[in-house]
Amino acid sequence: MGYESASSPGARSVLLAAPSGFCAGVSRAVETVELALARYGAPVYVRRQVVHNRQVVERLQRAGAVFVAEVDEVPAGAVLVLSAHGVAPGVREAAGERGLRAIDATCPLVTKVHREARRFAELGYDILLIGAPGHDEVVGTAGVAPGRTHVVDGLDGARAVEVADPERLVWLAQTTLTVEETERVVVELRKRFPGIQDPPSDDICYAAQNRQAGARHLAGASDLVLVVGSANSHNSCRLVEVARACGTPAHLVEDPAAIEGGWLEGVDVVGVTAGASAPAESIGALLAELASRGYQDVRTVEVAREGQHFSLPRELTEFSA
Structure with a gap:
């Protein structure tokens, strides 16, 4: 990412996990x-x-993007982009009714989960969707099969959920969960529903898994882990939890101003990573702030390589060529 140092980490140094920041989606x-x-x-x-x-x-607002909560806020005939987290079919239908030019920016990995939900619902299965209630991705996926999807929020949700037919049951997952928390919930679900089926392929996003692996590595090699990301970024918050679960202090940092002075007391090595929605400039700003505080030696620790690239929506493919 342009922050490599040939020096070994020592006193007042930074370990930067790679990959960090933007994923392909x-x-x-x-x-x-x-x-x-x-x-x-x-x-x-x-x-x-x-x-x-x-x-x-x-940044996108300054360029002319207008963010709205619902489709009915968009003037008839306007251009509407649907977010990376995916939407229920009803949202697309509402956009069509208003004559909007809808462009779907849903992450292909989320689209895969939607296809799974639709297929299992058509086969008569109930779907236990492991995820955070109210999160945009979970709302969108649940909306694909609203009569058959039950959102399972952690272990408590797994212990409380009720289904019509335990023999026709499958679990799916929000793509930004940690592997560990998903496995714990699935174990609990299997105790109650031994016949529950697994999804045909791993629902947890490869990028989320790679960043979680980076957070674990940093936690074992650093005195403190700082995660660049916003508070409403589920995958960023999960990185903080992953590092803390390893016994290392960790904090979410949206910008350098969020750093509290006490965090760095007695800290020689700071681990830095970033959620999949954090831009490179935010990572750079944090590194610059740490350098101003004496953490000038930066070494990148590569835990995985990502070469994935997703094609743009077809409405924009020709324009980008």
Whole structure:
């Protein structure tokens, strides 16, 4: 990422996890809004935050994007981008009824979960969707099969959920959960419903898993872990939890001003990572702030390599060529 140092980490140094920051799905969503503005001109409307990061949203607003909560806030005939987190079919139907030019920026990995939910619902299964109630992704996935989907919020949710037919049951998961928390919930579900089926493939996003692996590595090699991301970014908050679960102090940092002086007392090595929705400039700003406080030696620790790239929505493919 351009912050490599040949020095070994020592007193007052930084370990930077790689990969950190934008994943392929987030990059696709942000580029979708940028290209829509270039093709159609401002304003381009975006339902909800296209990705859960305040700096990204503010930058797109300055470029002419208008963020709305619901489709009925968008003028008839306008351009509307649907966020990376995915939406229920009813949202697309509402956009069509208003004559909107809807461009779908849903992450393909979320779309995969939607396809799974739709297929199992058509086969007559109830779906136990492990995730955070109210999160945009969970709301969208539950909306694919609203009569058959039960949102399971952690172990308490697993112990309380009731289903019509325990023999026709499958679990799916929000893509930004940690592998560990998902496995704990599935174990609990299996105690109650031994016949529950697994999803056909892993629902947890590869990028989320890679960043979680980085947070674990940092926790074992650092005195403190700082995670760049916004408070409403589920995957960023999970990185803090992963580091803390390893016994290392960890904090979410939206910008350098969030650093509290006491955090760095007695800290020689700071581990830095970032959620999948955090832009590179936010990571750079944190590193610059740490350098000003004496943490100038930065070493990148690569825990995985990501070469994934997702194609843009078809409405913008020709325009971007």
